[in-house]
Amino acid sequence: MRKVLVIFAHPKYEHSEVNQALIRSIEGLEGVTIRDLYELYPDFNIDVQSEQELLFEHEIILFQHPFYWYSCPPLLKQWMDLVLEFGWAYGPGGIYLKGKYLLSSITSGGSSEAYQPDGKNRFTLEELLRPFEQTAYLCKMEYLPYFHIGGTHRIKDDELNQKSLDFQKLVFHLRDAEKIVSESLPHLEQNLS
Amino acid sequence: MSGFLPSAIVYILAAIVCVPIAKRLGMGSVLGYLLAGIAIGPYLVGFIQEGQDIMHYTEFGVVMMLFLIGLELEPENLWKMKNLILNAGLTQVLVTSALIIGLGIAFGFTWQISITIGFSMALSSTAIVLQSLKEKNVMGSPVGKLSFGVLLMQDIAVIPILAILPLLAVANETVNTSGEGHGFIEQFPAWVQTLSLFGAVGLVILLGRYGFGPLLNYVSKTHLRELFTASALLIVVGITFLMEFVGLSPALGTFLGGVILANSPYKHALESDLDPFKGLLLGMFFMAVGATINFGLIFSNASIIISATIGVIILKSLVLLIIGKIKKLEIGNNLKFAIGLSQIGEFSFVTYAFASQLGIIDLSISDTLMAITALSMTITPILMVILDKVIFPKMSTNQGPKKEMDTIETRSKVILVGFSHFGSTLGRFLRANGVEATVLDYNPDRVDFLRKMGFKVYYGDATRLDLLHSAGAEEATLLISAIKNPETNLKLIEICKENFPKLEIMLRAKNRVDAYELMEAGMENIYREHLDTSIRMGEDALKKLGFRAHTIHRLAASFKKYDEEALKVLVQYKNNQKEYISKIKLQIESQETLLSGELSRKFSMNDHAWDSEAMKNPEN
Numbered sequence: 038m039r040k041v042l043v044i045f046a047h048p049k050y051e052h053s054e055v056n057q058a059l060i061r062s063i064e065g066l067e068g069v070t071i072r073d074l075y076e077l078y079p080d081f082n083i084d085v086q087s088e089q090e091l092l093f094e095h096e097i098i099l100f101q102h103p104f105y106w107y108s109c110p111p112l113l114k115q116w117m118d119l120v121l122e123f124g125w126a127y128g129p130g131g132i133y134l135k136g137k138y139l140l141s142s143i144t145s146g147g148s149s150e151a152y153q154p155d156g157k158n159r160f161t162l163e164e165l166l167r168p169f170e171q172t173a174y175l176c177k178m179e180y181l182p183y184f185h186i187g188g189t190h191r192i193k194d195d196e197l198n199q200k201s202l203d204f205q206k207l208v209f210h211l212r213d214a215e216k217i218v219s220e221s222l223p224h225l226e227q228n229l230s
Numbered sequence: 231m232s233g234f235l236p237s238a239i240v241y242i243l244a245a246i247v248c249v250p251i252a253k254r255l256g257m258g259s260v261l262g263y264l265l266a267g268i269a270i271g272p273y274l275v276g277f278i279q280e281g282q283d284i285m286h287y288t289e290f291g292v293v294m295m296l297f298l299i300g301l302e303l304e305p306e307n308l309w310k311m312k313n314l315i316l317n318a319g320l321t322q323v324l325v326t327s328a329l330i331i332g333l334g335i336a337f338g339f340t341w342q343i344s345i346t347i348g349f350s351m352a353l354s355s356t357a358i359v360l361q362s363l364k365e366k367n368v369m370g371s372p373v374g375k376l377s378f379g380v381l382l383m384q385d386i387a388v389i390p391i392l393a394i395l396p397l398l399a400v401a402n403e404t405v406n407t408s409g410e411g412h413g414f415i416e417q418f419p420a421w422v423q424t425l426s427l428f429g430a431v432g433l434v435i436l437l438g439r440y441g442f443g444p445l446l447n448y449v450s451k452t453h454l455r456e457l458f459t460a461s462a463l464l465i466v467v468g469i470t471f472l473m474e475f476v477g478l479s480p481a482l483g484t485f486l487g488g489v490i491l492a493n494s495p496y497k498h499a500l501e502s503d504l505d506p507f508k509g510l511l512l513g514m515f516f517m518a519v520g521a522t523i524n525f526g527l528i529f530s531n532a533s534i535i536i537s538a539t540i541g542v543i544i545l546k547s548l549v550l551l552i553i554g555k556i557k558k559l560e561i562g563n564n565l566k567f568a569i570g571l572s573q574i575g576e577f578s579f580v581t582y583a584f585a586s587q588l589g590i591i592d593l594s595i596s597d598t599l600m601a602i603t604a605l606s607m608t609i610t611p612i613l614m615v616i617l618d619k620v621i622f623p624k625m626s627t628n629q630g631p632k633k634e635m636d637t638i639e640t641r642s643k644v645i646l647v648g649f650s651h652f653g654s655t656l657g658r659f660l661r662a663n664g665v666e667a668t669v670l671d672y673n674p675d676r677v678d679f680l681r682k683m684g685f686k687v688y689y690g691d692a693t694r695l696d697l698l699h700s701a702g703a704e705e706a707t708l709l710i711s712a713i714k715n716p717e718t719n720l721k722l723i724e725i726c727k728e729n730f731p732k733l734e735i736m737l738r739a740k741n742r743v744d745a746y747e748l749m750e751a752g753m754e755n756i757y758r759e760h761l762d763t764s765i766r767m768g769e770d771a772l773k774k775l776g777f778r779a780h781t782i783h784r785l786a787a788s789f790k791k792y793d794e795e796a797l798k799v800l801v802q803y804k805n806n807q808k809e810y811i812s813k814i815k816l817q818i819e820s821q822e823t824l825l826s827g828e829l830s831r832k833f834s835m836n837d838h839a840w841d842s843e844a845m846k847n848p849e850n
């Protein structure tokens with residue numbers, strides 16, 4: 038069993054719908070730790086040491102956040118800036134994340150169609166998530182395909198329920214699967230649809 | 231002119247007329263006082279006949295000055311100077327006196343007279359040199375340090391010189407010592423004398439360590455300023471007396487006392503209380519020197535006296551120049567150092583008087599010698615002015631005195647007034663960030679207590695201008711008042727506005743009402759002591775009720791901001807109860823709508839804007 042660390046950032050979680058559903062579906066699961074950054078560090082004063090200790094203990098790192106301005110909310114960026122230290126996460130001696138898995142789980146107003154070369158947002162999510170992919174690369178982690186819920190403004194309850202279950206299934210898979218193979222993750226078909 | 235009042239008036243008037251003129255001409259106060267002394271002395275206006283006596287009394291100013299200098303020099307720093315004092319100082323004293331003794335013998339004086347003159351002339355004037363250095367604010371520069379080191383050695387040299395003179399008299403076989411020469415201790419055998427020398431120095435150190443602190447603590451509890459001043463005087467006079475009793479240099483003794491008290495919490499209070507005395511006495515002293523210049527004698531012996539004076543100045547300067555060169559002073563600084571110290575010091579007045587008492591030299595020689603001393607004391611400040619105004623501007627390229635100099639005492643840029651729980655928390659936070667504030671507190675017991683915990687706290691009433699001065703308010707950027715008493719704060723504001731307009735003030739206020747008063751005094755940086763704590767408590771309470779931490783954190787910050795802004799509006803209505811209440815209501819209302827608007831603002835309201843046109847929900 039792998040341990041899963043969910044680094045979760047939502048500045049206004051009390052008004053969230055989609056992210057609440059996702060978090061609730063994995064809350065309290067064995068082997069799954071959720072770090073609610075905006076609750077832990079309301080003043081952005083991140084405790085680097087304990088974050089690094091947690092990272093070290095877990096094998097799967099999952100960034101969970103709404104997609105804001107084609108990126109993550111600022112506290113997650115601050116977390117990356119401070120926690121992924123030179124000599125710890127990357128650079129000489131930066132070996133503590135080596136071999137771990139990183140993936141992004143994002144929700145966005147734009148649906149998958151809007152994230153196409155001919156869509157409103159012109160670039161695919163894969164392209165827009167490059168900074169995270171490259172972060173994983175620099176830290177010698179394997180970057181797995183993202184999990185995505187788009188069109189948050191028009192999502193129906195049963196649809197959201199289904200998505201949450203998919204998400205839960207993904208987390209279980211990451212936690213329990215014998216071997217993690219990028220190409221055969223359970224959520225891949227949906228991303229394409 | 232006789233009687234105390236008329237002479238006081240003449241002295242003061244002369245000083246008031248001459249010193250500002252001298253300063254305006256860039257000559258420094260020393261020269262001003264000297265000229266004032268000459269003006270009222272027997273050879274010009276003739277008001278003052280008794281220059282010698284006055285000089286004798288006012289020499290106490292020199293003693294006080296050394297005490298004050300000691301106060302600014304912490305023992306570790308003195309220890310760091312030991313090489314300077316020994317190498318440069320001792321070389322100067324020995325080489326210069328040897329040369330003058332040699333010349334004296336070559337000119338046909340007896341060796342006893344030559345030795346007396348040699349040693350007397352080797353010493354420079356502590357009063358003149360230090361006063362000028364302080365006035366130019368260069369005590370901490372390389373020139374200042376080297377000068378100080380040499381002067382200190384000279385002061386130490388006074389001890390053996392005074393011990394040698396009676397021996398010369400014995401050799402001269404005109405034994406005339408009556409014991410009134412210097413120490414009362416003279417009559418005892420040598421070993422008793424030596425022992426008492428060490429005893430006296432030990433006593434000063436012991437008192438400085440363990441005696442003066444409790445005395446000042448006890449006195450300061452009465453909060454009677456004059457008693458504190460009196461105690462400060464007692465310390466200086468007491469040490470002086472003790473030193474004279476055993477035949478040591480009082481200046482050296484008080485200097486030592488000062489150094490020991492440099493770490494004491496009463497440092498700034500002592501400084502500010504003694505400074506005016508020192509200033510007055512020194513001024514008088516310089517005037518007395520001016521008044522003793524015997525122009526009659528000088529004119530009748532013009533060629534001898536003038537050439538001797540110039541000769542001594544040149545000789546001393548050359549020796550000092552070589553020392554400066556060895557100590558790697560660059561030429562401009564070296565000239566300042568050498569010429570600055572090239573006069574003959576006030577100590578020679580004492581030795582000449584003593585020597586003529588002992589019968590080593592006769593009265594006419596002693597008069598001539600004193601004239602040379604006084605003349606040299608007047609000439610060197612003039613030479614310094616010429617150096618500064620005429621020579622340096624011409625050689626400005628290789629002067630470069632602008633380079634950063636390390637000062638004897640680095641003053642912090644922040645003054646923190648009041649070191650109660652509030653102030654000490656603040657102080658600890660600043661210190662944790664590498665900002666060591668100069669802390670003043672008015673409660674002697676608290677000062678003692680905090681000192682034991684390792685805080686550098688000074689005793690003193692911050693509403694006293696002189697104390698603020700000695701705490702460095704002039705150079706400070708920030709004054710933080712952690713006092714809660716609004717009257718004290720208002721007084722402090724008034725003083726600072728008037729005297730240190732550039733100093734930024736931050737104030738603690740107990741509540742709204744006090745804050746209003748401070749605002750009306752034109753203050754901007756006001757910190758109500760309960761504001762942050764109560765909001766923080768509210769923040770935590772809301773979190774316990776299930777609100778999200780980050781949201782509440784932001785709302786708390788906005789709440790504080792609105793409250794501070796409201797205060798600025800409300801202060802205008804504070805004297806009109808009805809208006810005030812209605813304004814407050816309005817403020818509270820608008821504050822609440824603003825905050826609740828923020829609280830309920832949904833983030834994902836416009837999510838459709840990120841989606842393709844076709845995908846947008848038709849109902850929106």
Ligand SMILES: Cc1cc2nc3c(=O)[nH]c(=O)nc-3n(C[C@H](O)[C@H](O)[C@H](O)COP(=O)(O)O)c2cc1C
Nearest residue numbers: 053054055056103105106107144145146147834840
């Ligand atoms: C400040 C802000 C920026 C946003 N930027 C984007 C964006 O760049 N692309 C996008 O598709 N949606 C964007 N959205 C929509 C969010 O992704 C959407 O509100 C969120 O995923 C909804 O999840 P929730 O219900 O958990 O809050 C933005 C929303 C906000 C409030």
